Amino acid sequence: MPLTLTQVHGMVMVIGLMIFASTGVLFAxxxxxxxxxxxxxxxxxxxxxxxxxxxxxxxxxxxxxxFLLILVRKGGQWANLATSDIRAFIHSIFGGTIVCCTMVQVWLALYRCHPQSRYRYIFDWSHRIVGLTVFILVIPTIFLISDAMSRFRPNLVPIFSCWIGWIVIVVLVLERIQYKQRSIVTPLANSVQTADTKEENGQRNVRQDTETATSMNNDHRRYDRLKLILLLCHFLVTNVIAIVFIVYICS
Known part of the structure; x- marks a missing residue:
């Protein structure tokens, strides 16, 4: 049985937002x-x-x-509140917001300033805020349309709830690891030596290039391995949940 444009729309969005977007945000x-x-x-x-x-x-x-697929499916018309389910209408509003934020993110990424620019903080905060907005909106957007699909609601809602629960668990565990990693105290002598070296080289006020810089502290490696394992687990678990979700959408 061939898939409809609506089903392909749902499948593409689930893969793009649940799998790739969530993993990309967590990696950053x-x-x-x-x-x-x-x-x-x-x-x-x-x-x-x-x-x-x-x-x-x-x-x-x-x-x-x-977005293009559902736009073609609807003939370029927005969901009509008078004839559509209120949940589907709100889903379209949230979805449109996600698409707009996505285009803003692409524009920001293409025209971002150099990491050492004094205006870099503008990009950093705008990039974070827009990205976090998308990440948050994904949850009600998918949940609303899952609840509106009465035929598959008993299956889709619990499956998506599992994904939300998994995200919460992963974030809490990673935040704990991040906190422990940051709490590692660097020996005072090394701190003083590093500060003196930077001062001698005239680098005290130079911004770090966050796109090329990486941690060199050996004490952090154990925490880095834990974070890498969790991120890989997230990618695998999210793939499994998304595949099950897609199976019900396309059935």
Whole structure:
């Protein structure tokens, strides 16, 4: 049985937002100090940044593709509140907001200033706020349309609830690991020596290049391994949940 454009729209959005977007956001938040063996950079940039950019690029493409598919399916018309379910209408509003935020993120990424620019903080905060907005809106957007599909509601809602619960657990555990990692006290002598070296080299006020910098502290490696394992587990678990979700959408 051939898939409808609506089903393909749902499938593409689930893959783009639940799998790639969530993993990309978590990698940007918790994967900055992770190293793969002795490799700290890939093609001149930090490994975490390349992974983050790759995952979010795929997510952006799939999100825009999903929007195009449903736009074609509806003949370019927005959901009508008078004839549509209120949940489907709100879903369309949230979905449109996600698409707009995605386009803003693409624009910000393409025209971001240099990491050492004094205006970099504008990009950093706008990038975080827009990305977090998308990440938060994904939950009610998918939940509303899952609840509106009465035929599959008994299956879709629990499946998506499992994904939400998994996200909460992963974030809490990663935040705990991040806190423990940051609480590692660097010996005072090393701190003084580093500060003196920076002062001698005239680097006290130089901004760090976050796109190429990686952690070099050996004491952090155990926590880095834990974070990497959790991030990989998240990717695998999210794939399983998304596949089950898609099976019900396309059935």
């Amino acid at each position: 938040r918790y994967g900055r100090s992770i190293r793969f063996g002795n490799r700290r950079q890939l093609l001149g940039k930090a490994v975490w940044f390349q992974i983050h950019r790759f995952l979010l690029s795929i997510s952006s493409i799939l999100t825009l593709l999903g």
